[in-house]
Amino acid sequence: MTPISLGIVGASGYSGELLVRLLLRHPGAKVAAVTSRSLAGTPLEQAMPELRGAAQGLVFTKSEPAELAARDDVSVWFLALPHGVAAEYARAFLSAGRRVIDLSADFRLSDPARYQEYYAHAHPAPELLAEAVYALPELQLSEDWKSKKLLACPGCYPTSILTPLVPLLRAKILTGSNIVINSLSGVSGAGKQAKEFYSFCERAESSVAYGLPKHRHLAEIEEQLGAAAGHPVIVQFTPHLIPQRRGIISTIVAPSGGKTLEELYAVWKQAYAGRPFVSLLPSGTCPDSAHTVGTNRVDFSAVLDSRTGNFVITSAEDNLMKGASGQAVQIFNLLHGLPETAGLL
Numbered sequence: 001m002t003p004i005s006l007g008i009v010g011a012s013g014y015s016g017e018l019l020v021r022l023l024l025r026h027p028g029a030k031v032a033a034v035t036s037r038s039l040a041g042t043p044l045e046q047a048m049p050e051l052r053g054a055a056q057g058l059v060f061t062k063s064e065p066a067e068l069a070a071r072d073d074v075s076v077w078f079l080a081l082p083h084g085v086a087a088e089y090a091r092a093f094l095s096a097g098r099r100v101i102d103l104s105a106d107f108r109l110s111d112p113a114r115y116q117e118y119y120a121h122a123h124p125a126p127e128l129l130a131e132a133v134y135a136l137p138e139l140q141l142s143e144d145w146k147s148k149k150l151l152a153c154p155g156c157y158p159t160s161i162l163t164p165l166v167p168l169l170r171a172k173i174l175t176g177s178n179i180v181i182n183s184l185s186g187v188s189g190a191g192k193q194a195k196e197f198y199s200f201c202e203r204a205e206s207s208v209a210y211g212l213p214k215h216r217h218l219a220e221i222e223e224q225l226g227a228a229a230g231h232p233v234i235v236q237f238t239p240h241l242i243p244q245r246r247g248i249i250s251t252i253v254a255p256s257g258g259k260t261l262e263e264l265y266a267v268w269k270q271a272y273a274g275r276p277f278v279s280l281l282p283s284g285t286c287p288d289s290a291h292t293v294g295t296n297r298v299d300f301s302a303v304l305d306s307r308t309g310n311f312v313i314t315s316a317e318d319n320l321m322k323g324a325s326g327q328a329v330q331i332f333n334l335l336h337g338l339p340e341t342a343g344l345l
Contacts, residue, residue, distance in 0.1 A: 103324055178255050292317050
């Protein structure tokens with residue numbers, strides 16, 4: 001099989017760098033372009049010394065949408081860019097007939113008004129929203145999404161939350177009422193930015209909640225949970241920043257409504273049978289972020305608290321792998337009929 005030619009825009013950020021590393025070793029991919037406005041003209045192996053001898057002579061190019069869209073040696077573009085910026089590139093690439101896998105938040109929401117509410121500016125390309133599909137691979141109901149040209153890669157927090165919850169809402173194990181979610185993320189979730197708040201001395205020995213009461217990912221979480229439940233779902237979501245580089249842990253408390261733990265696990269087992277990147281742990285065995293960092297896996301389990309009548313669900317993932325770049329590669333694989341695990345194991 002001829003390798004699929006691709007490019008990575010924003011290849012110098014945490015997600016972009018990881019995409020480069022994953023796709024350079026991918027048996028079905030050929031990295032034809034890596035872009036960075038700050039590193040244009042710099043050899044890839046100079047910027048990422050760990051790739052010495054494996055960088056295939058790649059050099060960072062400028063990130064100009066029109067110039068990149070005109071390249072005929074790239075069929076798929078990965079966008080590892082901030083929200084509000086990615087849409088400009090998506091518009092140019094789609095007009096040129098290219099496929100786009102977007103790691104930003106620009107196409108995760110279907111409603112431009114909700115995007116403006118949570119991201120504090122008008123949606124930069126509302127005319128493209130109807131063309132986009134929210135692509136959490138394990139939760140797609142049909143093959144239709146694989147025909148799309150614009151794929152929105154889910155956010156890191158939402159992936160850790162939606163993967164355990166969506167099947168339970170679809171199966172009516174949960175009603176969607178009174179769900180409380182607390183999530184903890186490593187510092188790399190904030191992206192590569194030189195701010196005092198994210199420096200080692202500030203974050204070491206520090207754990208803090210942030211983004212209250214409406215973190216940006218809440219809009220994405222509630223939209224997808226509502227779609228699964230068939231009615232609007234409102235949750236209490238509190239993210240925390242913790243002193244580790246990578247990893248996300250989410251704890252979800254939801255009323256059982258008289259449903260049993262056996263019923264809950266039966267739904268999960270049916271929904272995720274044969275899915276290589278979902279690991280169901282026995283009740284009472286809590287996921288540990290140390291066991292998922294570096295993998296494209298999300299681990300989760302549940303207990304039933306007889307005192308409160310609540311299910312307590314915990315999940316763990318790597319925010320840069322299953323929460324971003326690894327999941328983007330997984331989407332790429334499924335779109336092109338490649339083994340789902342290609343480049344990820």
